[in-house]
Each structure stands twice: as C-alpha cells, then as structure tokens.
Amino acid sequence: MTLRPALSAPPSLQSSPVPEPVAPAGSHPADAQADPPWLQALDELILEERQDEALDSLHQWLARPELTPDLVLRLQARELRLQLLNGCSPAAAEQAYALLESAQSLGSARVSADVLCSMALVQSATRLTAAAMQAVGQADALYESIGDTRSRQLARLLLARVLMAAEMFVELIRQFEPLLGGPDVGDDRPVQDGEMPPRLRCALLLSVGAAYANANTELSGSAEGIDSRQAIPIYRRALALAELIGSPPTRVRCRFSLANLMIWTGQLDEAAQLLREVEQLAAQQPLSLLNRAHLRQNQALLAWKSGRAREALLMFREVRAMCEQGGLLFLLGRALLRLAECAEDCGDLAQALEARQAQVQLLGANLRAQQQNFGQGMLSLVQHARVAAQNELLQRQGNSLEQALAQRNGELNETLSRLRAEMSVRRAAEAALTEAHAQLELKVAQRTRELELAMRRLMEHEKQAALSYLVAGVAHELNTPLGNALLATSSAQAGLQEFGQAFEANRLRRQDVQGLRQNLQANLDIVSHGLERATVLLRNFKALALQDSSDDIEWMDAAQVAHNTLQAFTGALREAGVTVDLSGLQPLRLRGHAAALSQVLAQLIENALLHAFQGWSGERRLSLHGRALPEGLELRVADSGHGIAREHQAHVFDPFFSTRMGQGGSGLGLYLAQRLVVQRLGGELALNSALGRGAEFIIRLPS
Missing domain, CATH: 1.25.40 (Serine Threonine Protein Phosphatase 5, Tetratricopeptide repeat)
Incomplete structure (x- = not known):
C-alpha cells in the first residue's frame, strides 16, 4: 500500500513548504x-x-x-x-x-x-x-x-x-481502521509477508482507539457518527495483544488508556480493577515518572467520579507536583484542568481559580514556545531552500561558465534562468510565511475563545457557589430559633400529656394546674421568641432580593430621611443610654430612593445598638454628619462604642458574618446595607474603625 x-491535506495546509x-x-x-x-x-x-x-x-x-x-x-x-x-x-x-x-x-x-x-x-x-x-x-x-x-x-x-x-481524528480513523482487520496474534507465531508485527499492531490499535476517544471532545469539536465508546473494544483488543506480547510498558499503557475511558463512560469498577493491575505490574517493574503520574491522574479521576472529590483533590495536587518537578508539561495541562474542575465541585473556588490561572499561564507559555518553534522551523525551511537554490545556482553557473567559452548567448540564458528561479523561491517563501501567519492568528483566536469560555464557566460556578453559601447561611440561622421552638413545643406536649394522665386518674391537684400553666407560658415564650427571630431573618433575607426599578425615585432631603429614621429608634436609643448628635447634619437634596436610604440608615443604627454599645462602659454617642460634594453627597454615621478589630473589617460586609452569632446578630444587616447603597442607590459604603475608638460608616451617593 x-x-x-x-495524504491529502486540507486546502489551508496544502501550500505549506x-x-x-x-x-x-x-x-x-x-x-x-x-x-x-x-x-x-x-x-x-x-x-x-x-x-x-x-x-x-x-x-x-x-x-x-x-x-x-x-x-x-x-x-x-x-x-x-x-x-x-x-x-x-x-x-x-x-x-x-x-x-x-x-x-x-x-x-x-x-x-x-x-x-x-x-x-x-x-x-x-x-x-x-x-x-x-x-x-x-x-x-x-x-x-x-x-x-x-x-x-x-x-x-x-x-x-x-x-x-x-x-487533531485530525476522523482522518486517522478513516486511514487506519481498515488496517485493523484480521486476528490479533502474539510473538509466538512468525509474521507472514505484509502482516503487521504484534507490537506495531498494538500501537496502531492504541492510536485508533485514542482517535475515537478524542473525536468528540470539547476542544476538538463534534464528529458526526463517532462515539467515544467505540474505542472500548479497540482498547480491549490492544490489551489482549499486549498480554500476548508480554511487554510491561505496553501492558501498562493499554490499561491506562482503557481505564481512563472507562472512568469517563461511568464503568468505574472495571477502571478500578485495571488500575489495581497497573499497581501490581509496578510492583514487578518500577514505573517511569510519566507512568507514575498517569497512574495517579487516573486514580484521582476514579476517586472524583466515585464521589470522593476531597480525596481526588489531594491526588490531583500530587499529579501537579509530579508534573512540575519532572517537567511533564503536556500532562501538567490536563492535571491543572482536572484540579480546577474537582476544586469547583468541592466548593474550593480559591484553589480552582489558582489552578485556572496556572492553566492559562501554561497555555500562554506553550503558545509562545509553539510560536518560537514555528518561526524557527520556517526560518530553517527558508534557509534550507536558499542553500539548495544556491547549490543549484553554483552548479548552473559552473556549467554556464564552461559553455561561455564556446557560446556567449548560452551564458546569458542561464543567468536569466537563475534569476527567475531565485524569484520563484522567494515568492514561495513569502507565500509560506503569509500562510503560516494566518494559521497562527486563527490558532490564537481559537485559544482566546476557549479561554473566554472557561472564564464564563468559572463565573457561573462562582455565582452558584455564592447562592449556595447564602442559602446555607440562612438555613443555619433559621435552625436555632426553629429548633428552640420545636423543643419548647415538645416540652409543652409532654406537660399536657402528664396533665391529661393525672386528670384521667382523678389525681389532679391545684399545683399541677399551676405547673402546667407555668410550663405552657415558658414554652410559649420560647416559641414566640424563636418565631419572631425567624421572621426577622426571613425579612432580612427577602430584602436581599433587590430589583432595579425607578418607580420610587424622587427628590428627597437626605437629612430629613435621617431624622425620620431616628424617630423609629428613639425608645431603643433612650433605653440604651445613647446620646444622638445631629449638629453636623445639614439639608441635602438629591434625587433617589428615599426608602432604600432610610433602610440603610436603620441597619447602621441597629448595628450600633447591637454591637457598639453592648457591654460598653464609656461614652455612648451616635453622630450623624452630612455634607454636599461636587459629584453628590456624603453621610457619616459614627458611634463611640467598642469599634471593629482590624482582622474583622475586611469581612463586615460579607453575608452571615457576625461576632455575635446566636446572640441576636444574623450577619445580614451590614451586607444588606452595602447592597442597598451599591445596587439601589448607585453609591458606595465604606468603614473607618479601630478597637476602642468606635466605628464610622461613610455613605457616598451620586447626585
């Protein structure tokens, strides 16, 4: 054959030198x-x-x-x-x-x-x-x-x-699958004329199987009529032939290929058995660094697909370390990809992002190396063509000089032919360089699209993780008050049951009635407190669902909004012994959401009552200041209480962060205030605080 x-190349490649x-x-x-x-x-x-x-x-x-x-x-x-x-x-x-x-x-x-x-x-x-x-x-x-x-x-x-x-997988299958017909035999039978030896046949089986396995991957695109599972019987043939051949590296390679495909097609038990066989082979003959990395990568994939994502994450880290130490860059890219995906499944977004960044850096380094190698290859190709043309030129010049002794016209015609040949070589080289540049641009554009797709998927994963974190926080906060209410209800039911038994036995006493009343009153207080707490949490959680609407945008006086909000807290402030200072508050008119601003101020005042002055023996003062800015206005809400530790300041606007969790603090107040300021009012909310010096929240709103 x-x-x-x-060997017909695609049209875009047929002009390559x-x-x-x-x-x-x-x-x-x-x-x-x-x-x-x-x-x-x-x-x-x-x-x-x-x-x-x-x-x-x-x-x-x-x-x-x-x-x-x-x-x-x-x-x-x-x-x-x-x-x-x-x-x-x-x-x-x-x-x-x-x-x-x-x-x-x-x-x-x-x-x-x-x-x-x-x-x-x-x-x-x-x-x-x-x-x-x-x-x-x-x-x-x-x-x-x-x-x-x-x-x-x-x-x-x-x-x-x-x-x-x-990545011409379909062409590979079309070219070589017909060569796989006929029985597979080992090294114990002489090879007939034209028959492929067992080791070569096994290698060809692995190549065709890999083409089927990769023909429909995300990066290579979809190949109609080709299913990656078609590689399974081919890999089985290769494995059987490898057993007949008896070469340990070939036996290991066949098991790796089949186990990896089994993992991705959900046949986890057989994949686990194949990897155990590789470990047995490794005990007989140590594996190379590459095969050890392949083994650990497949074991990590198996653990991941078996639901042991945390265990798999540690294995993927080992594979990454092995690849980095051994310079296995082609396997490092796959290890980083699987590490990022597994970390996302575990909710470890920081590690997933770091792995994605490392993957992007590796892709960039590989692309730069490919560009350098491509440029060097083209330069060598052009130089080779130039040397060949020069050698041919020297030969032609020698012939022309010999002929010039007899005929001058022959020398002139030979020189003209030389010039034309040189021009043709230069034009061919320029065309090749132009085509290569175009192919490189297409490759860069394709990789850019792939990176953008990966980033979009990462952002979607981050959004989903944030939502999961928010819902988990609400569930955690609701669990305590509802659990207390359920416990109190169970206690009341037990008391009623005892009371009923005493009544039926006609041994009811006055003190039993009083005990039942006290028990019911105490348990009802617990239920009432728990349900009230759950209602507050649900109201705060509902307030997180902000909507961009303009139906309540109006002209307002920010100072008047502050006064109105403070009136709702007059009793609580008086009871806490807090002095309110409004001397720095002046009329401030702007167009915006008055209700949202009032809710922000209410959250800040409530935060001060709950955190700033609880157990505070010093001066208790709450100050509100406001001033106009060229681009809008600024409101400052300051207290003279405990202040906020430096290590907590970076987290005060995170949902469900509270230093008084379980003591009345839900961790949603400042988060809600920050979202209202940013998403509803279009401004920003900042914090200035130190322990023992109080806390000051600064609201800046655009005009």
Whole structure:
C-alpha cells in the first residue's frame, strides 16, 4: 500500500513548504540489506516510548568505531525522535535539515527515509502538518522502492502520530481502521509477508482507539457518527495483544488508556480493577515518572467520579507536583484542568481559580514556545531552500561558465534562468510565511475563545457557589430559633400529656394546674421568641432580593430621611443610654430612593445598638454628619462604642458574618446595607474603625 495518494491535506495546509524528494532507490549498498536485529530492537523501544532504555542503547552503538556512516545517520535520526518526546526545541528543525543534507550527500534511500520520518515529527511539532504528511509520504515511497515492509509499517504509525497531533481524528480513523482487520496474534507465531508485527499492531490499535476517544471532545469539536465508546473494544483488543506480547510498558499503557475511558463512560469498577493491575505490574517493574503520574491522574479521576472529590483533590495536587518537578508539561495541562474542575465541585473556588490561572499561564507559555518553534522551523525551511537554490545556482553557473567559452548567448540564458528561479523561491517563501501567519492568528483566536469560555464557566460556578453559601447561611440561622421552638413545643406536649394522665386518674391537684400553666407560658415564650427571630431573618433575607426599578425615585432631603429614621429608634436609643448628635447634619437634596436610604440608615443604627454599645462602659454617642460634594453627597454615621478589630473589617460586609452569632446578630444587616447603597442607590459604603475608638460608616451617593 502506498501512502502518498491518501495524504491529502486540507486546502489551508496544502501550500505549506516541504523538503524536496531525495535519494533514488538502489543508489547505496545499505539499501539492499535488512535492518540488523539490534536496530529493530531499538525501534521497538522507541515505539513503546521507553526513552531512557532507548537512549542508553543508542549511545552505546554510537560509541562503536566500526559503525558505518549510514548507520550513524540513522541512529542520529532516531536520537532526534527521542528528544522530541520531551518537546520540540528551536534547534530541532535545524538539526533535522542538517541530517537531511547529510543523507542526501550519502545517497541512501533508506537513510533519507529515516531522516524524513524524523523531519516529519519536527514539522508536526511546529504545526506544519501538511509538510509533515508529505515528508511521511516521501519516506513511504523510498521504503517501498527498496522493499522495506517493516519500515513502511513504522511510517504508517508515524503518520497516525502526525494526524493525532493535528487533531485530525476522523482522518486517522478513516486511514487506519481498515488496517485493523484480521486476528490479533502474539510473538509466538512468525509474521507472514505484509502482516503487521504484534507490537506495531498494538500501537496502531492504541492510536485508533485514542482517535475515537478524542473525536468528540470539547476542544476538538463534534464528529458526526463517532462515539467515544467505540474505542472500548479497540482498547480491549490492544490489551489482549499486549498480554500476548508480554511487554510491561505496553501492558501498562493499554490499561491506562482503557481505564481512563472507562472512568469517563461511568464503568468505574472495571477502571478500578485495571488500575489495581497497573499497581501490581509496578510492583514487578518500577514505573517511569510519566507512568507514575498517569497512574495517579487516573486514580484521582476514579476517586472524583466515585464521589470522593476531597480525596481526588489531594491526588490531583500530587499529579501537579509530579508534573512540575519532572517537567511533564503536556500532562501538567490536563492535571491543572482536572484540579480546577474537582476544586469547583468541592466548593474550593480559591484553589480552582489558582489552578485556572496556572492553566492559562501554561497555555500562554506553550503558545509562545509553539510560536518560537514555528518561526524557527520556517526560518530553517527558508534557509534550507536558499542553500539548495544556491547549490543549484553554483552548479548552473559552473556549467554556464564552461559553455561561455564556446557560446556567449548560452551564458546569458542561464543567468536569466537563475534569476527567475531565485524569484520563484522567494515568492514561495513569502507565500509560506503569509500562510503560516494566518494559521497562527486563527490558532490564537481559537485559544482566546476557549479561554473566554472557561472564564464564563468559572463565573457561573462562582455565582452558584455564592447562592449556595447564602442559602446555607440562612438555613443555619433559621435552625436555632426553629429548633428552640420545636423543643419548647415538645416540652409543652409532654406537660399536657402528664396533665391529661393525672386528670384521667382523678389525681389532679391545684399545683399541677399551676405547673402546667407555668410550663405552657415558658414554652410559649420560647416559641414566640424563636418565631419572631425567624421572621426577622426571613425579612432580612427577602430584602436581599433587590430589583432595579425607578418607580420610587424622587427628590428627597437626605437629612430629613435621617431624622425620620431616628424617630423609629428613639425608645431603643433612650433605653440604651445613647446620646444622638445631629449638629453636623445639614439639608441635602438629591434625587433617589428615599426608602432604600432610610433602610440603610436603620441597619447602621441597629448595628450600633447591637454591637457598639453592648457591654460598653464609656461614652455612648451616635453622630450623624452630612455634607454636599461636587459629584453628590456624603453621610457619616459614627458611634463611640467598642469599634471593629482590624482582622474583622475586611469581612463586615460579607453575608452571615457576625461576632455575635446566636446572640441576636444574623450577619445580614451590614451586607444588606452595602447592597442597598451599591445596587439601589448607585453609591458606595465604606468603614473607618479601630478597637476602642468606635466605628464610622461613610455613605457616598451620586447626585
């Protein structure tokens, strides 16, 4: 099967520059030889992403002096692939082009194809998807020309990796699912001609399963007719094949893939069993840092989806620490996302916000790195094209100089051709840069929309959490008075029952009647007090439902509103021994909600009576001052009482915050006053206080 006809890129990618075809078939003796067993073993290590073992083996072979130049280049190409597992550096593209030039000079189709495969991974990492696909297609053509079936199959897996990186999941499924037909066999049976070896087949199963699992994710969009659950039987086939192969890393990877999908599809028991099997495998052979992080991430997901969000939150923190310490940036992004979502479920909005911010910073850093790598890749591509054009130019100049000795016109025509070729190269480079810039702008716009969507969802979660907190506070406050009333009612019922029993037994005494009366009176007082307290709480809670209406906006005198409000508290102020000072209050006219202003002043006066003067042995004075401002007016309500501690001042306007909770304070008064001032009157409410020096509330209203 030839891959080139199937590698059709989207129209927006078809103009991306790609390397020129290299190395004709059969031009080097190494092309007629099969890969040595040690190189095939190295390819299997790379296929299973066993990076440390692969690098150790590769460096041991590179240190051997008897190694031929073609094998040195092939090992260097594989070393580049291993480096890409840790991310693409700006120098990777330059290194790939240097290897490609060496391969071209060597004249080996096999070496050139190996280098083209590494080049494709670099281009895929720098988002030059079309160029990467064409590089794989050229490598496939070279492998086909020398009859290297095994390397062609590796190239197919490489193409699947390129498509996965480009999120072209539907194309990946269309290209490779037909190759999965037929029985899965292990390493105990010889591979037939054209048949894919078990390890390669297992890797292809995992790639197709991952495409199904990701085809309908939020970021990739919806793929019609594709359900992520279709990946389950594919992953099961991969797991069964991994068991036949017996490779521990492959067995662990298959279990991770299947367990993760099981968690998201609600099959939690089977997912838990798979993760336990991974722990058993880890006891036999220690896991790499990446696999340990994957294991902990899946365990955290399982705990979260099993309803143990608090336990999962601690696990997600461990995954984040492991990723940050080990530099596992691609897994860190997913860990931060799940940490934020789990923290939101736990109501820990501060941690959720911090995780979201860290995720945004990581996305920004990744985007900047992609931009840098993309720019370096394009620069290397242009430089490579320029060098190729210059080499071609030098050759043509040499030919033209030789021909110039015999014919002057031939030299002039050759120079004209050179100029046209140079102009064509420059135009192609400019077009490629323009297209790349447009693609980058689209990517930035897409990421911006995704971040805005995430922020909107975070705000919705915060609103829901605030509402839950408010309702929980009201329920908590109502519980005490209603519980007392219920207890008193139960006590009265018990007294009545005893009284009835005495009456039926004809042993009723006068003192029994008096005891019943006292019991009923005491319990009715408790019930009355509890219901009165609950009524006040419900009235305050109802007052929180502010509505923006203009039907009661009128001209008013703020000073007169203050006088009228104080009259309602005359008895309470006198009883508390509080002196009222209105000397600083002058007529202040403005247009607004008089009822709302009166309610604000009432809440501030009531707050002073409840908190400022309770147990206060010093002077008891309540002062109201007012003055006009160029932009509106200012009212100050000050008391000479206890004052407010500095650590409490940041919370006095929070709902249900009170230092006298259960002693008559509901924690809603100042919260209601602040909402009225801000949302109804369009102003601001501030506090100036210190312990032992009283408290002063400052109301500023616009004209």
